[in-house]
Amino acid sequence: MDLSPVNGESTGSFISRLAEANALSSAHVLELLGRRTPGSADWRLGEVLLSEAATVKLAVLAGRDVEHLRRALPTLGGRVGAQAVRVTAWPAGWTVMAECSVCVRSRGDGLQPAWVASGETWQVCMRHGRWLSSADPAEQRSLAPARDVVVAHRRWLRLRDRLGPYARALLADAAQVSSFWWQCRQMGSATVWACRQGELGLGRELAWVFLVTYPEAVRLAEAMAVYERQRRWGREFDDGAPDWVSRRWIDWAGERLGMAEGMERGGYRALRAWTMEHSIATPVAARRRQGPPPPGYLRERLPLMEPHRGFPERGRLEDVSCLPWRWGGSVTTV
Known part of the structure; x- marks a missing residue:
C-alpha cells in the first residue's frame, strides 16, 4: 500500500505508519531499508537517519518520489556514516508532538496518528484551528473560541x-x-x-x-x-x-x-x-x-x-x- 507522509512528520513515524499500512513490523521495514541490527524504537524518543540510498528505497516502498518525502519529512537524511540506517536520539532543538487529532480522523485510513517533528515547541494546525504543544494528544487545544x-x-x-x-x-x-x-x-x-x-x-x-x-x-x-x-x-x-x-x-x-x-x-x-x-x-x-x-x-x-x-x-x-x-x-x- 502506498502512503503519503503527513507534512512535518518524523521519519521514524512515517516508517512506522508505512509498516502498519502494509501489515509489516517497523523492524522489518528498517531491514528492507538496510538496517543491519534488528529492533524497533519509540519514535517519540528517537529518530531514524537514512543514507541517500536508503531514502530512495523508502520512496519506492511508499510509492512517492524522493523530493516529495524531503519536503514532507523535515528530519529526513542526516549523518549516518557507513550505515544505511541509523536510529539515534533526537537531535537537539526538535520537539516531537502528536499530529492534530482532527486531521487523524479526517484522513480516515485507520492508521495510527503521526508524530510531527517541529523546530518550535508549539504548532498551530491552520486547517482545524488547534494548538499543538506536546507529544500528548490531550494537550491539544481547540482555538475555535479564540x-x-x-x-x-x-x-x-x-x-x-x-x-x-x-x-x-x-x-x-x-x-x-x-x-x-x-x-x-x-x-x-x-x-x-x-x-x-x-x-x-x-x-x-x-x-x-x-x-x-x-x-x-x-x-x-x-x-x-x-x-x-x-x-x-x-x-x-x-x-x-x-x-x-x-x-x-x-x-x-x-x-x-x-x-x-x-x-x-x-x-x-x-x-x-x-x-x-x-x-x-x-x-x-x-x-x-x-x-x-x-x-x-x-x-x-x-x-x-x-x-x-x-x-x-x-x-x-x-x-x-x-x-x-x-x-x-x-x-x-x-
Whole structure:
C-alpha cells in the first residue's frame, strides 16, 4: 500500500505508519531499508537517519518520489556514516508532538496518528484551528473560541517569510516581553489575556502563557521589525533624536497593541530594556550626516544584527531572546 507522509512528520513515524499500512513490523521495514541490527524504537524518543540510498528505497516502498518525502519529512537524511540506517536520539532543538487529532480522523485510513517533528515547541494546525504543544494528544487545544490566535499565527508566518531567520529572534524577544507583562500582571493580564484564558478554558498557568499572549507577541514582533529596519540604517524610529532611546516607538507599540494606558502605567519598562539591548551603534555625529536608506529597504529581509548575530534555529524561544529574564523567574530587576 502506498502512503503519503503527513507534512512535518518524523521519519521514524512515517516508517512506522508505512509498516502498519502494509501489515509489516517497523523492524522489518528498517531491514528492507538496510538496517543491519534488528529492533524497533519509540519514535517519540528517537529518530531514524537514512543514507541517500536508503531514502530512495523508502520512496519506492511508499510509492512517492524522493523530493516529495524531503519536503514532507523535515528530519529526513542526516549523518549516518557507513550505515544505511541509523536510529539515534533526537537531535537537539526538535520537539516531537502528536499530529492534530482532527486531521487523524479526517484522513480516515485507520492508521495510527503521526508524530510531527517541529523546530518550535508549539504548532498551530491552520486547517482545524488547534494548538499543538506536546507529544500528548490531550494537550491539544481547540482555538475555535479564540480565533485571534489562528489569525496571529497567519501573521507570524507572513512576518517570517518577509524578514527571514531574524524574525525568530524578534518573536523570541516579543514573547519574553509579553511573559514579563503577564507575570507582573501588567498590560492585558486583567482584560485581554484574562478573557482569552476563559475562552480557552485555561487558568493562570505558566505553562500556557505563550498561547494566552501569542496574538500580542506577534503584533509586538511586527512592531520590533519596524524598529529594527530603522536601526539597521542608523536611524531612530520616526526620526527621533539620535541620542535618545525613542519613547515614540514605545508609545506607538502600545497603541498597536491597544494597550496605551497599560504602557504608561509601567509596561514601557520591559520595552525600554529591549531598546537598550538593541541600541544603535552608529556614532551620533555620523548619524546626523547620513542620508536616507536606499529605496525598497522596507521590503528587504533583515540581516542578523547585534545582539542576535547567532542563535539556535530550533528549540525553545527563550533560548533565543537577548532579554535577561525567563518565564517563571525573577523579573524584579527591570
